Amino acid sequence: MTRILILYYSSYGHVRDLARAEAEGALSVPGTTVDIRRVAETVPGAVRRSAGYVPDMTPVAAPADMANYDGILFGTPTRFGMMAAQMKQFLDQAGGLWARNSLVGKVAGVFASTGSQHGGHEAVLLSAHIPLMHFGMLIAGLPYSFAGQTSAEGIHxxxxxxxxxxxxxxxxxxxxxxxxxxxxxxxxxxxRIAARMASGAVEEAA
Known part of the structure; x- marks a missing residue:
């Protein structure tokens, strides 16, 4: 089985909705198991409530969990053109995995929510790739074989x-x-890419 982790941080539920759709897509690939996890919240509960953050009972991941998966999809809202501090803090705690090369060769992708069309949508995706490449992960984006992204109808x-x-x-x-x-x-x-990579690793080991 190919193991995929959908790991996200969400304040108002937009990234969580995307995470669930990412999971649906991954599960459509035969032989795939998916876990959806969120990173820990750092905002005090009183502030979350006053700001209208949505409650989220999704289990919280630990950085060490990432070593157990063949592919990881990271979801984050945009904060001034960059990933949310909660996601950055999570990645900053993965130094042990980096030192042991535990994430080298795993497939990674990033998805995001942004307040406006020009509010850093592409910047957050591109900048989020940087620490993942330091981990030695292989980045998979959203190729143009998904024709929906070329549509000029409406805001998406x-x-x-x-x-x-x-x-x-x-x-x-x-x-x-x-x-x-x-x-x-x-x-x-x-x-699909993670399945191919994992299959190749098994053949090499044999």
């Missing part, structure tokens, strides 16, 4: 660098059908 996320959605300045927009289809496509794309 998604770039060659990863799936995404536009939440609106007040967070009132929800992921479109195109956004969710892009996330499913990326989930399946990563799962």
């Amino acid at each position: 996320g998604g770039t060659p660098y990863g799936a995404g959605t536009i939440a609106g300045a007040d967070g009132s927009l929800q992921p479109t059908a195109t956004d969710l289809d892009g996330a499913r496509f990326q989930g399946a794309h990563v799962a």
Whole structure:
């Protein structure tokens, strides 16, 4: 079985919705198992409630968990053009995995939510690739074989660098059908590549 981890941080639920679609896509690939986990919250509960953050009962991951998977999809909202601090803190705790080369050769992808079409959508996806490459992971984006990202009808996320959605300045927009289809496509794309990589590793070991 190919093991895929969908790991995300979400404040208002947009990234969580994308994470669930990524999981659906990965599960569409035969022989794939998927776990959905979130990174730990660092914002105090009172602040979360006053800001209207959505409750989230998804199990929390530990950095060491990443070593147990063949592919990992990372989801984050955009914070001033970069990944959320919660996701960065999670990755910063993975120094032991980096030192042991535990993530080298694993497949990775990134998906994101942004407040506006020009609010750092591509910047967060590209900058999130940097620490993953330091870990030795292989980056899979959202290829143009997903034709939905070329549509000019309406407001939707998604770039060659990863799936995404536009939440609106007040967070009132929800992921479109195109956004969710892009996330499913990326989930399946990563799962298929991870399966090929894992199969090759088994053949080499034999």
